[in-house]
Amino acid sequence: MPEVLDTRALNRALLARQHLLEPTSLSPLALVEHLVGLQAQQPNDPYVALWTRSRAFRTDSLSAHVADREAVRIAVMRSTIHLVSARDALALRPLLQPMLERAFDGVYGRRVAGLDRDAIAAHARALVEERARTFAELGAELAERWPERDPASLAAVARTKLALVQVPPRGLWGGKGQAKHTTAEQWLGRALDPDALSLDRLVLRYLAAFGPASALDAQTWSGLASLKDVFERLRPSLRVFHDERGRELFDLDDAPRPAPDVPAPVRFLPQFDNVLLSHAERARIVSDERRKVINDVPNGLVPAAVLIDGFVGATWRLERERKHAVLHVATFGRVQKDVRRAVTDEGARLLALLAPDHETSVEVAPRA
Missing domain, CATH: 3.30.70 (Alpha-Beta Plaits)
Known part of the structure; x- marks a missing residue:
């Protein structure tokens, strides 16, 4: 019979992996990769997220990673903006593309029905690789070629079909200005790498940062439609637990699972x-x-x-x-x-x- 983990046990396991029990000495970029990115709608939020998890965090260290193109702001998990390492941007984006397409169809599908989305994306690529543009600028220029459709929907096609990153000063500590975009390939000087990360490896990284967890938990985090088969494939190499309601949870064998009574700081x-x-x-x-x-x-x-x-x-x-x-x-x-x-x-x-x-x-x- 699998061991039952109560709410406090799950809490302490999550805090330990998130470095919210004990701050870490990992570098900002290493911590960003361990956490598989930081949600970043607000430009300064990743700085606070790293500060609260780190022993000696300095804002200029993370800003340097952004300025030097070692970390980028890009739509990945749940089709939301995250700050991720350059390496993860090139690996995560192709793996999550089906989710991004599905999210787009749910909001904009009818608005662009009948259009050649690949043609829109190709024109958008030429525009943003010539000069980084805001979505408002990009949508207006795309509407010159497709005047029968609204600019916001056309810009959303580009956001979905292309791996667009926000360029500095957006994302620098205290940096001001609108979000302007170019392609990850142009900004990083490298192609997307669909072979760099498998779904199995993505799940293992998720568990390392957020486990123990269920397939539904991982789907909530990533936005991907179904990961049950992935968890079944990984089952022989994972620990299996139950929560207090009998739900099956999976975890890495050697991941930290502190005692439920371990003190947790503010x-x-x-x-x-x-x-x-x-x-x-x-x-x-x-x-x-x-x-x-x-x-x-x-x-x-x-x-x-x-x-x-x-x-x-x-x-x-x-x-x-x-x-x-x-x-x-x-x-x-x-x-x-x-x-x-x-x-x-x-x-x-x-x-x-x-x-x-x-x-x-x-x-x-x-x-x-």
């Missing part, structure tokens, strides 16, 4: 941190009740969260006004004095990253 996460988004069953990191609260925001935004005892216990936002910056922390209910002190101390450390030139303060209060 950690501040950025918006859209993958640790909150990469399982179908997320009670291991956020209760269903709290998940509903933090997801009940406009435009599908996921607020920045605070982990308390390993689980989402608060949300946070930064408010700047001239030379003063306030970190507002909204807890789920009242917290004990020692927890409040730990939240305040870690919040002050975060302010040193986000607002080093401001007078700062941390305000901790229960959610209204």
Whole structure:
């Protein structure tokens, strides 16, 4: 009979692999690869994600990787923008292409019915490889050739069919400006590599960063339609567990699975941190009740969260006004004095990253 892992055991295993129990000395690029990328709708979010997981993180180190084309911002898992290593960009994009096509069809399929998408993509490639363009610019130029269709749909064809990366200053720490795109091949000087990564290897990397997990969990993380056959193929080499509801979970044999009572420090996460988004069953990191609260925001935004005892216990936002910056922390209910002190101390450390030139303060209060 497989061993049963309760919610706290799953929580501590996840935190250990995410380096949220003990910070890591891995380099920024190595940590990005271990985590199989960082969700990055907001340009500065990957910096916060690495800071909270690292011993001595420096923003200029990650910026240098972006400027030197060793890390790029590209649509991969779940068809969302991630910061990944250049090597992973070239490997992940072809593997995830079926998911990207399916996601496109669900939103834009009818709008581009009857069009030759390959022809649109070929023209778009010529445009963005001549000069990096915003999607608005690209859509407007594509509409000159296909005037009967709306520019946004035409730009979405290009985003789906081409491996487009966002070029600096987008993605640099504090970098400003619109997101402009060119192809990964042009930016990196290398072709996409469909043979570099198999689905089996992708699943193993997922488990190393997010396990123990089910096939449905891996599908939620990647956006791929079906990975059950992959897990069955890998079954002989994996450990098998059950959760408290009897669901089958798989894991690497030598992956860390700390005791459920191992202390977990307060950690501040950025918006859209993958640790909150990469399982179908997320009670291991956020209760269903709290998940509903933090997801009940406009435009599908996921607020920045605070982990308390390993689980989402608060949300946070930064408010700047001239030379003063306030970190507002909204807890789920009242917290004990020692927890409040730990939240305040870690919040002050975060302010040193986000607002080093401001007078700062941390305000901790229960959610209204």
